[in-house]
Amino acid sequence: MKLMWFHLMPYTELPEDFRDKHPSVWVDIHSSLFDPKRAHHMYNDFMDEMEFAADCGFDAICCNEHHSNGYGLMPSPNLIATALARRTTDTAICVMGNSLALYNPPTRVAEEFAMIDCISGGRLIAGFPVGTPMDTTFAYGQNPSMLRERYLEAHDLVMRAWQEKETFAFNGRFNQQRYVNIWPRPIQQPHPPVWIPGGGSVETWRWCAEMDYVYCYLSYYGYKAGQATMQGFWDEMDRLGKDRNPYRAGFLQFVGVAESHSEAMERYAEAAEYFYGRCLHVDPRFASPPGYNTEATMRAGLESQVKRAAEEATRAPSEQAQAGHNKPKDQLAGVTTGTTAGTRFNMVARNMEDIVERGYVVVGSPKDVAEQLEHVAKTLNVGHFMLLLQYGNMSKDLTKYNTKLFAEQVMPKLKPLFSEWEDRWWPKPMEKSARAALPAFRPAAAE
């Protein structure tokens, strides 16, 4: 299986009373909390950590796009990816990804991804998220009622821009360009592998299957909450007659490795509690702009609620009491799900015991972690793990410790999984001997 190292690039110095004093980590987070000189060190530390992960042998390093966000300092992941392309040699570079509807014209994405693919010698994984409501509709002012239509059209434009050999006119509903002809063009042919991060909508699953793209479930709520979604994905693949190749899927998981479970609990508690306590403090008013979720998705959610209520009603009162009838439904199984980002934010566990209990973060000794992750990989049938080994305010030292221990003692146990399957969705770089040699980094003044 593929083990990929993911960085969200959180601002690491949000104040302790952030939850009480500030309404939201996203959209209208106050500028006074941002110290650019501290961010200078954060960015440099984060990029060091990603390069370190590449050196440790992770299959890929991953970055993503957020806007006006206190836990994601990458409005442009392409800048980070480009810098990493120059400081790594063999690791795949996964940009997870560019929110297509935010680029005007979307050919900008085709161009920049082609640049990264050329600079890196064909190591790019091209992620195309719709983007969260906070990023797209509020921070970037996109119309929630048109976001998905614009996204799909932008996707069509980018894919054509990569593949058509002649200059063409694009006569779209939202984008019209007389001359589409991108320079540079991607090394990977016919195009870099396309991965789609998505929630649990059937439309997205079907689209990924139809287009032969990787579906990624990037949830912060771990494998327990992810189970139903991945089950739904594979059921849909069965219905569509697709094979169960685990490399059709990617899954995000937070991990903390130490010598023992108790040591891991101790070492990673602060960073995990920082992330779930401060970084996911999002004002619910930004979570559900009308039109962001399709009516089909709303209908599926409401129908399952109605069904669940009907089942509850037919149960005997004693059974209902045992099932914790007074608790919110989504907490019954000790997992964090919910029909909207808003309901999920409200239910987040914030102390280390609960965070681990609910499966948000997998912690333990290398042996424990390997066993747990093997179980997760097999249960969810995912061939691509996107691992968060840095989160919250985790220091560079602890991040490197976590990364190294994972690479040395967990990775070897997981790598052989799914060896019977081919990963058709992995980058195909140029032959190593044909690639440019990167000089060792040395500032010119030091020569």
Next chain:
Amino acid sequence: MSEPTTTTVDVNGHPCRVWTKGSGPKIGFLAGFGGLPRWIPFLDHLAESRTVVVPSMPGFPGATGHNILDTHLDWLVATRTLLEKAGLDGADLAGSSVGASFVAEIAALWPQSVRRIAMIAPFGLFDEKDPATDVWAQRAEDVPGLLCANGEIYKEMKAMPAGANSVEWPIEQTRAAEAAARIFWPLGNTKLERRLPLITAPTLLIWGEADRVMPRSYADRIAKAIPAGAKITTIVGAGHLAELDQPEAVAKAVLGHMG
């Protein structure tokens, strides 16, 4: 309160509900933010002396077809078509909030198609120094009190009636908010101000004294931009959707203006 007659007209291949009640000269009404999932007392007051005709715009309760309208021109043409098919060509036209914005547009672009117009706190403008409230970035529980001085009235209007489809009803309410977003996201500014000088119909502007969405200063801007000016009436005890808070007073002001 008796029920109106319901008919359906076709706009761009999608059905749009039209309610009709009363007798006498016609008066059209275009609903405000959230649309009209049910008949409201304000319309009964109008129907006491007029034939009140209430066409539902695409995407608002009782109508679909909002998601094929991509530009403001698409919306204007669809609304004009809707009014014609509802038999309102040449009639008096009133509207609230989102709907009021289209009353202004129709009066500006097709001046012969309306007689007199009345607008309750229309959308369409944005002033950085006196910004309209973001009606979409709201917690669900805050919406009723934002739209009405008495939030309970809005809640009652939106509450699912017995026997309604418990899946489709909430989707219809979200769709109404989406349709408004499709037209007015993110600021509500459709540059209506540029077209106001084309309005020739005698105009009444109605503003809830406790409107928490549209600043009162917009009434003056609108009145100033219309060559013949506009009469401004403030309604005590009313919020943004003044016709819900004070149905009788708003109906009286509208009917008084229409003559």
